[in-house]
Amino acid sequence: MNEEYDAIVLGTGLKECILSGMLSVSGKRVLHIDRNKYYGGESASITPLEDLFGKFKAPSPDESYGRGRDWNVDLIPKFLMANGLLVKLLIHTGVTRYLEFKSVEGSYVYKSGKISKVPIDQQEALSSDLMGLFEKRRFRSFLMWVQNMQEDDPKTWDGFDPFNNNMSALYNKFSLDKNTQDFTGHALALYRDDDYISQIAILTIRRIKLYSDSLARYGKSPYLYPMYGLGELPQGFARLSAIYGGTYMLDKPIDEIVIKDGKVVGVRSGDETAQCKQVFCDPTYVPDRVKKVGQVIRCICLMDHPIPSTSDALSTQIIIPQKQVGRNSDIYVSLVSHTHQVAAKGWFIAMVSTTVETKNPEVEIKPGLDLLGPIKQKFISISDYMVPVDDGLNSQIFISTSYDATTHFETTCLDVLDIFKRATGEEFDFNKVKHELGDEDQ
Amino acid sequence: MATVKVTEQKVILCGEYGVGKTSIFRRFANNTFVASSDRKSTLGLDNIDKEYVVEDRRIRLQLWDTGGMERVASVTSSYYKFAEAAILVFALDNSTSFHLLSQHLLDIVTYAENAKIFLCGNKSDLESVAPQVTDVEMEQFCEQCHNLISGIYKTSCKTGEGINEMFEDIAQHLVEANRSRMELHEMDKDRFKISYIDEAADPSCLC
Numbered sequence: 001m002n003e004e005y006d007a008i009v010l011g012t013g014l015k016e017c018i019l020s021g022m023l024s025v026s027g028k029r030v031l032h033i034d035r036n037k038y039y040g041g042e043s044a045s046i047t048p049l050e051d052l053f054g055k056f057k058a059p060s061p062d063e064s065y066g067r068g069r070d071w072n073v074d075l076i077p078k079f080l081m082a083n084g085l086l087v088k089l090l091i092h093t094g095v096t097r098y099l100e101f102k103s104v105e106g107s108y109v110y111k112s113g114k115i116s117k118v119p120i121d122q123q124e125a126l127s128s129d130l131m132g133l134f135e136k137r138r139f140r141s142f143l144m145w146v147q148n149m150q151e152d153d154p155k156t157w158d159g160f161d162p163f164n165n166n167m168s169a170l171y172n173k174f175s176l177d178k179n180t181q182d183f184t185g186h187a188l189a190l191y192r193d194d195d196y197i198s199q200i201a202i203l204t205i206r207r208i209k210l211y212s213d214s215l216a217r218y219g220k221s222p223y224l225y226p227m228y229g230l231g232e233l234p235q236g237f238a239r240l241s242a243i244y245g246g247t248y249m250l251d252k253p254i255d256e257i258v259i260k261d262g263k264v265v266g267v268r269s270g271d272e273t274a275q276c277k278q279v280f281c282d283p284t285y286v287p288d289r290v291k292k293v294g295q296v297i298r299c300i301c302l303m304d305h306p307i308p309s310t311s312d313a314l315s316t317q318i319i320i321p322q323k324q325v326g327r328n329s330d331i332y333v334s335l336v337s338h339t340h341q342v343a344a345k346g347w348f349i350a351m352v353s354t355t356v357e358t359k360n361p362e363v364e365i366k367p368g369l370d371l372l373g374p375i376k377q378k379f380i381s382i383s384d385y386m387v388p389v390d391d392g393l394n395s396q397i398f399i400s401t402s403y404d405a406t407t408h409f410e411t412t413c414l415d416v417l418d419i420f421k422r423a424t425g426e427e428f429d430f431n432k433v434k435h436e437l438g439d440e441d442q
Numbered sequence: 443m444a445t446v447k448v449t450e451q452k453v454i455l456c457g458e459y460g461v462g463k464t465s466i467f468r469r470f471a472n473n474t475f476v477a478s479s480d481r482k483s484t485l486g487l488d489n490i491d492k493e494y495v496v497e498d499r500r501i502r503l504q505l506w507d508t509g510g511m512e513r514v515a516s517v518t519s520s521y522y523k524f525a526e527a528a529i530l531v532f533a534l535d536n537s538t539s540f541h542l543l544s545q546h547l548l549d550i551v552t553y554a555e556n557a558k559i560f561l562c563g564n565k566s567d568l569e570s571v572a573p574q575v576t577d578v579e580m581e582q583f584c585e586q587c588h589n590l591i592s593g594i595y596k597t598s599c600k601t602g603e604g605i606n607e608m609f610e611d612i613a614q615h616l617v618e619a620n621r622s623r624m625e626l627h628e629m630d631k632d633r634f635k636i637s638y639i640d641e642a643a644d645p646s647c648l649c
Binding site: 082091097101228 | 633
């Protein structure tokens with residue numbers, strides 16, 4: 001370990017592994033360390049099932065759960081948007097060759113105690129039970145307008161300037177009622193709160209387009225989920241880093257981040273010190289350089305049946321918009337199952353998560369739990385949401401934020417790209433990697 | 443895309459650092475050998491396809507190398523996923539690399555349950571100079587593994603001896619195994635790899 005590196009990455013969570021891969025690919029000498037014995041940190045999928053029960057101090061699972069090692073349970077539930085940033089990163093870095101995916105079968109939204117399929121095209125808009133007859137037509141015109149509008153061609157804007165008007169004005173243009181605004185903003189544009197309504201409309205339009213473009217890719221829903229669980233993602237990027245020369249060390253405690261004149265110069269473990277110019281890490285490695293800005297509650301539910309009223313879907317996402325249950329942030333429900341090799345045959349893993357708003361978070365997720373039907377085993381975790389107080393420009397320590405409550409990876413990737421830009425002074429060049437990989441295939 | 447798609451069979455190399463996994467990979471890829479003194483790692487390349495014909499049936503072996511992750515840390519569990527075959531590699535002149543195989547075997551049966559497993563003693567060119575592992579020991583190992591091992595080979599990456607024979611034999615085993623497993627594969631065809639649709643016309647793949 002007593003060597004010199006361009007960058008030392010601490011923690012093998014998804015963000016750190018993507019960064020490690022990107023840095024190695026850009027020709028940097030990278031040392032990547034994790035204090036745990038396994039890859040993935042918080043983004044790992046826990047296996048076997050006995051380890052999950054042990055982690056939450058529950059008595060061992062009985063034989064009804066099948067073989068323990070048929071389970072790979074995520075701690076943080078998320079799906080990939082089929083046309084989103086993470087998929088772009090996977091394709092451009094070639095990490096996609098390590099993974100296989102399945103489409104998530106259903107995307108639902110909660111309204112007045114019931115769940116309905118999220119209407120995504122004109123036909124579904126007309127048959128949806130979310131809206132009345134006249135509202136359906138208005139929503140259909142809205143969808144058509146969004147699909148047809150091109151950012152660089154004002155002729156397609158139909159007299160509405162999306163760069164100088166806010167979303168509220170666009171809703172008014174189509175006379176959409178509050179309910180329709182609710183599922184448009186939360187289930188299609190995937191906003192966590194209602195702040196977007198007063199922001200310029202183009203931001204929301206882009207997100208609705210991302211949703212429908214994602215949907216167009218593989219059908220059924222805009223979401224993808226990897227076989228064997230989300231823990232495969234950090235491993236894929238770690239592998240990328242390794243084959244580009246990155247060195248990996250697991251089970252290595254970090255005792256000190258060595259600073260000289262306010263700038264990082266190395267990392268010490270026991271009496272070994274590795275020298276470096278930059279450090280990249282998750283908040284747990286630098287408690288004195290991050291602050292807590294909130295909490296996220298996540299509840300893992302093991303069940304032997306699919307979620308009621310979802311046509312027995314083997315994978316689902318349900319969004320409960322904040323207003324429907326009198327909250328300030330949405331509640332997310334996701335379901336994956338044995339079909340993804342994450343649970344034993346006949347088993348399902350549901351996750352209910354949200355941003356904590358009260359002193360009693362377990363009560364907050366009740367509307368989500370109530371949708372699930374009987375639950376065999378429940379594990380609740382409440383984790384602090386940490387953000388860096390140091391942007392790294394002076395110290396050269398670049399810290400990722402904790403994983404938020406959203407059920408997709410868009411914010412995760414934005415954080416990674418932002419860190420990369422801060423550290424290297426340039427945007428990540430997607431094309432560079434792709435071409436290099438292409439050359440070597442010859 | 444008029445060509446008939448032959449599904450790839452993932453074959454992984456397992457074993458201690460320095461037993462010659464990457465050398466086997468290189469022999470498989472372009473039939474070359476690089477002496478350890480002037481070895482540069484092939485950055486960015488960790489798997490390669492090659493087609494074999496066994497009794498008029500085409501089969502594509504896709505050989506995977508560890509990427510050197512086992513040097514200090516462990517190989518990620520995802521390395522093993524979807525593997526149809528695993529080659530346990532040790533060096534015939536290094537008994538430690540042989541005795542540590544049981545750990546690698548355990549990883550294979552844990553993470554790649556359905557993989558057929560093969561045993562490969564590499565560096566056979568050094569066997570007469572500094573033999574450390576005997577045929578009897580290799581056979582005993584297979585017996586102890588309750589016949590989990592489908593084939594035993596001796597290879598030399600330096601001379602190229604035994605390499606082709608090994609992969610041809612593995613291809614044969616996989617064709618036979620596939621014949622009886624065809625129906626199982628049918629069951630799960632809704633999973634896929636993601637790729638760029640827009641660039642389907644890109645003639646970058648000449649393999």
